Amino acid sequence: MTSPARADLSRLLFDGRYEQTHQDLHELLLDPLFDPREGLTLNEAGKLAYERSRAVHGRLERPREILADPWRLFALAEWPSLVDVSTFSLLMVHYNLAFGTVVEHGDRDDLKDLADELDRLDSFSPYMATELGYGNNVAALRTEAVHDPATGTFVLNTPDALAQKYMSYSGFPDIPKLAVVMARLKADGRDHGVFPFLVRISDRNGLCEGVHAAPCPEKPVQGLDNGLTWFDHVRVPDRQLLHGDLGRFGEDGVFRPASGNARKRFLRAMSRILPGRLCVASAATGAGRASVYIALRYAARRLTNAPGRNDLPVIEYRSHQLALFTALAKTYAMTLLLNHAKREYTRAPGQPAPAGLGDLVSITKALATWEMTEVVAVCRERCGAQGIFGVNRIADYGSLLQGLVTAEGDNQVLLATTAGQIVARGEDYGDAEGAEGGEPAGAPAPPEDPRAPAFLVAAARHRERELLRAARAAMTDDSADRTYFEAWNATLNPALEMARARGVRIALECLTAAVGAARDETARAALTLLTSLYGLTELRRDSGWFLARGLLTAAQVERLPLEADALCAELLPYADPLIGGFNLSPELLRAPIAADDYVAAFQRHTGALGPAAARTAAPAPAAEGS
Structure with a gap:
């Protein structure tokens, strides 16, 4: 029976949407199709992920309906990775990045047949943006689509090795694929910038004419068909340009891009990246919660010796508590921060997204994936040798997080870009995005109790404000003869700290808001302690900074x-x-190790009978002389 505290905490963690948005996904994953499979090759594991993705698709509403409800999309990102990290990757690329781009920019009668094909999952849709030589700088990509008005087609071509599409799913040529390919549109002798095209990559007979693919090196755990893909003068019908409101061909056959510069059109074409970052953060926090759940259940049942005592659960050790409860506090903080970012995203009207929303989503993605990487690593280590086994999940989540840190924008680059935009906008602190808003007057005085949530929030606000002021002052310092790049490069690391500090401050405000929103006294007391531990962890991280500014005493x-x-x-x-x-x-x-009786569960998994059962099953010794 669910306790009132647990029910209240669930309401807060799932933003009151568990029953209508998450529960059926949870139940779907109980299907034996998602049972662990050991001994598979990476190719077999990859094919299984495609099978599981089709099963998820078959049990849920169609992708078009899920795209229409961002909360549902975020939930779809959160659950499948708990039992198969590769299934998560396939679903998110197909639903959000690829099909989402088709719906946003190609929702036209002349493309209905191809859109319906993707909606039915008759074909999977890879998303081909990143190129081997350009990484995150997809605005500089080189794949080109040259218009041929005589045939009513584009000629899609990869000019050199640096322009090969990188990491997208093209390694299983027998699986039908209809990809969204970002390419440079060239028409009338002009380069109009980067646009999305819908391109058939493969059918049941293999790769299509002019399409070439080679598998990327193997990745641990995630046995998907990531590959290098290149095009040799592939003909793409005009209708498969996903131009949306980015531009169109006139009756005279001349392509006319939408008003505004090429960068704005490019950002509009890449609009699915923003919800994609929230999907990535959803998978990260889901993996963090699962890791903490497994590690704490195991710690409560794993017996060890203690001075003067035997058979003591390892969670009784303060060292174990500090590691796992800090992980628990970070997991709550990042989940609530992510909920706040999701709410702001769903409230934002249309495209392009407001600058403050882009900042919030990018900071949330970076901070959540970094923090959950640490959480998963701590949980794996605190589970000892059991944490290494794939069947106990945590090691797989570690592999997932390694990918999420660089997915939808490498964290370091993403946060640097965000910090630069915040500094350049010259906003006052009061304009900064936050869960609670408001600003204390001046620096908070050294507190009587440094674990008081009110002081911890005030300290986080003060640190963010001071780091922002320092970064802006460094950028506008005219005393040195510097280029813009030299000024930014000297400011870069402090600006990164400022952006991280903003995420921490908002997360603390979200925790504080959750305390106020709790209805159950036990839940409120638990959340208050978690808020203090998360804030205190951040205070310890930067204690030298706070000491130097008189916000903390040496004692x-x-x-x-x-x-x-x-x-x-x-x-x-x-x-x-x-x-x-x-x-x-x-x-x-x-x-x-998450089972009530982890020893029996481990024995069942390994096929071990155990000592007592083995004695019972052993044949009686032969009589002497027989």
Whole structure:
């Protein structure tokens, strides 16, 4: 039976949408099709991911309907990765990046047959933007689509090795693929910039004429068909240009791009990247929650020795508590930060997205994937040797997070770009995006209690504000004869800290808001402790900065580790309801160490009988002399 605290925490973590948006996805993944399969080759694992993706598609509403409800799309990003990280990747590329681009820019009667083909999942749709030589700089990509008015086609071509499409799914030539390919549109002797095209890559007979692919090197865990893809003068019908409102051919056959510069048109063409970042962060926080759930359940049941005691659960050790409860606090903080970013995204009217929303989504993606990478690593280590086994899931989540950190924009580049935009806009702190808004007058005084949530929020706001001021001052310093690049390069690392500090500040505000929104007293008490632990963790991280500015005394800095230990001791009784709010179960995750009896579960998985059963099953010894 669900406790009131667990139900209240679930309501807050899933933003009141679990039953209508998430529950059927949870139940779908209980199907035996998603049971762990050991001993598969990477190719076999990749083919299984395609099979599982078709099963998910067959049990849910059509992709077009899911795209119309961003909350549903984000939920689809959150759950499949818990049982198969490759299935998550396939679904998100098809639903959000590729088919989402078709719906936004090619929702026309003359493309209905191809759009319906993707909506039915008769063909999968890879998204081909990144090129081997250009990484995140897709605005500079070189694949070209040259218009041939005599035949009513574009000639799609890869001019050199640097322009080969990189990482998209083209390695299984027997699976039908209808890709969205970003290419440079050339018509009437002019380069009109980058546009999306819908291109048939393969059918059941293999790769289409003029399309070439080679597999990328193998990746751990994720056995998908990532490849290098290149085009040798492939004819693409005019209708398969996904121009949307980006421009169109006139009756005179001349292509006329929409008003505005090429960069704005390019950003509009890449509009699915923004919700894609929220999908990536959803998968990351889902993996973080699952890792903490598994690690804490195992820690409560894994017995060890202690001075003067035997058979003590390892979670009783303060060192274990600090590692896992800090991970738990970060997971709650990132989940609530992500919920805030999702709400802001769903409220934003149309395209292009407001600058503040882009900042929030990018910071959320970067901070959530970085923090969950650390959370998963800590949980894996605290589970000892059991954390290494793929069947216990956490190692697989570590591989997933390695990919998510660079997906939809490499975190370091993404955060640097975001920080540069914030600094360049010259906004006041009061204009900054946040969950609560408002700004304290001046720096907060050294507190009597450094773990008080009000002080921790005030300290986070002050640090963000001061880092922003320092970055802006450094950029506008005219005392040195510098180029713009030299000025930005000297400011870059402090600006990155400022952008990270903004994410931390908003996450703390979201935690504080959750405390206020809690209806159950136990849930409220648990959330208050988590808020303090998350804030204290960040305070310890930057304690030298706070000490130098008089926000903490030397004695308080020395006491911060003791305060964190004390919070862990207070959090211990709340561990079960806190992870109960994740709405996970051993049946869903199928991780033996998450089971109520992990020893029996591990024995069942390995096929071991165990000592008692082995004695019972052993044949009786032969009589002497027989």
